[in-house]
Amino acid sequence: MKVHVWIAGFVPLATALLLGAGQAKVETSRTGQTQPAAVEVKIDNFSFGPTTVTVSPGTTVTWTNRDDIPHTVVSDDKIFKSKVLDTDEKFSYTFDKPGSYPYFCSVHPKMTGKVVVQ
Amino acid sequence: MTKKDEILYDHHHDGIDRRGFLKCMAWAGTGALCVMQGGVLTSYALNRAADPSMAAAAQGELSFVQISDSHMGFNKPANPDVAATLKAAVDKINALPTPPEFLLHTGDISHLSKPAEFDNVDQILKATGKETFFVPGEHDVLEDDGKQFLERYGKAANGAGWYSFDKKGVHFVGLVNVMNLKAGGLGTLGHEQLEWLEDDVKHLKSSTPIVVFAHIPLWTVYPQWGWGTEDSAQALAYLKKFGSVTVLNGHIHQTMQKVEGNVTFHTAASTAFPQPEPGKADAPGPMKVPAEQLRSVLGITDVNYVRGHHALAVVDSTLA
Numbered sequence: 001m002k003v004h005v006w007i008a009g010f011v012p013l014a015t016a017l018l019l020g021a022g023q024a025k026v027e028t029s030r031t032g033q034t035q036p037a038a039v040e041v042k043i044d045n046f047s048f049g050p051t052t053v054t055v056s057p058g059t060t061v062t063w064t065n066r067d068d069i070p071h072t073v074v075s076d077d078k079i080f081k082s083k084v085l086d087t088d089e090k091f092s093y094t095f096d097k098p099g100s101y102p103y104f105c106s107v108h109p110k111m112t113g114k115v116v117v118q
Numbered sequence: 119m120t121k122k123d124e125i126l127y128d129h130h131h132d133g134i135d136r137r138g139f140l141k142c143m144a145w146a147g148t149g150a151l152c153v154m155q156g157g158v159l160t161s162y163a164l165n166r167a168a169d170p171s172m173a174a175a176a177q178g179e180l181s182f183v184q185i186s187d188s189h190m191g192f193n194k195p196a197n198p199d200v201a202a203t204l205k206a207a208v209d210k211i212n213a214l215p216t217p218p219e220f221l222l223h224t225g226d227i228s229h230l231s232k233p234a235e236f237d238n239v240d241q242i243l244k245a246t247g248k249e250t251f252f253v254p255g256e257h258d259v260l261e262d263d264g265k266q267f268l269e270r271y272g273k274a275a276n277g278a279g280w281y282s283f284d285k286k287g288v289h290f291v292g293l294v295n296v297m298n299l300k301a302g303g304l305g306t307l308g309h310e311q312l313e314w315l316e317d318d319v320k321h322l323k324s325s326t327p328i329v330v331f332a333h334i335p336l337w338t339v340y341p342q343w344g345w346g347t348e349d350s351a352q353a354l355a356y357l358k359k360f361g362s363v364t365v366l367n368g369h370i371h372q373t374m375q376k377v378e379g380n381v382t383f384h385t386a387a388s389t390a391f392p393q394p395e396p397g398k399a400d401a402p403g404p405m406k407v408p409a410e411q412l413r414s415v416l417g418i419t420d421v422n423y424v425r426g427h428h429a430l431a432v433v434d435s436t437l438a
Contacts, residue, residue: 042392043288046343046400046401046403064305068192069231072260083261084231084260087194104301107260109299109303109344110343112302
């Protein structure tokens with residue numbers, strides 16, 4: 001029982017921390033301060049969230065599929081391409097060069113997102 | 119859960135009520151029985167087609183069954199046992215008073231394009247003893263650009279799996295609109311397939327009844343969710359000369375009908391799980407209904423194409 005309570009408390013906390021890190025990431029990139037090297041993007045309800053993430057060179061972005069339906073993460077310019085991600089599966093890519101990287105789900109092309117590296 | 123058949127608006131005096139039409143879109147079914155009568159196609163939801171009173175109406179020159187979106191391998195709460203519901207669809211098919219000549223499967227046979235998923239569907243459909251014609255859904259061509267699909271179902275097909283065949287004077291065309299999808303876009307047929315289609319129907323008499331089947335709707339149902347095909351207008355332009363064109367699609371996991379000129383559009387329900395009505399949810403994901411209701415929302419829409427009216431009569435009814 002104790003364990004259950006701990007898990008229940010931990011998961012939202014961990015999620016909040018991750019979200020917080022993502023938001024801090026976007027803000028700090030604007031002010032040009034030190035960047036964390038990892039950013040999370042969630043695939044949920046047929047959308048990428050956050051839709052746009054701004055990161056510094058060298059940052060690894062990890063996508064996690066939280067949907068009941070499989071999705072993919074495919075760069076419009078074919079720079080990166082995930083395998084099909086079933087529920088809870090992840091895909092990571094490290095962005096070294098500055099630039100704008102639009103991407104989409106090749107199974108559901110209305111789902112689009114962007115990684116900006118600066 | 120009860121629903122009354124009611125006609126609130128009937129501007130065209132064709133027995134179709136626009137509001138009732140929208141209501142019926144929410145329901146999922148196990149499949150549709152299609153009957154060709156005098157060159158005009160009429161479809162019946164399977165649960166009603168098994169009704170003896172429907173048997174007389176379902177006598178025609180040619181009858182076949184459309185099933186769709188089996189999603190074999192899906193095991194989430196919206197339907198933890200998609201094999202059981204596909205088997206239920208097969209039972210409905212086998213119980214039809216007028217056995218269908220063959221089956222059409224309009225794609226998303228599998229959930230993740232896994233060999234075992236396709237094998238399972240093939241095994242279950244074998245119990246119908248009927249030949250089945252397939253077109254791929256986007257879930258059938260994951261990872262390998264559809265190679266496995268072609269090896270299994272499209273050996274005699276062209277390009278990514280499109281083909282045509284004739285049955286009792288009716289010309290059937292299977293199209294593929296799930297390949298090479300572009301960011302932000304809808305389904306796509308592509309130049310090569312469109313050219314093939316133009317050539318395929320060129321020699322046919324305009325009195326030939328045409329049935330086109332493809333996974334993603336060939337009319338724009340709801341572009342915000344990708345429910346349409348970018349270049350379908352070009353395909354339909356090649357079919358303009360024909361007096362009777364019926365377009366059968368899947369993908370949206372609900373029945374929907376539309377008539378435009380000489381073309382009757384029809385989407386089939388899934389055998390796996392329902393999806394929300396367009397715009398009625400944030401996203402088009404699987405719609406969970408209480409387990410005891412899953413089958414009770416199956417197959418409750420009858421569609422009749424009334425010759426000379428160029429309109430579909432849609433009748434809503436619930437399973438008791």
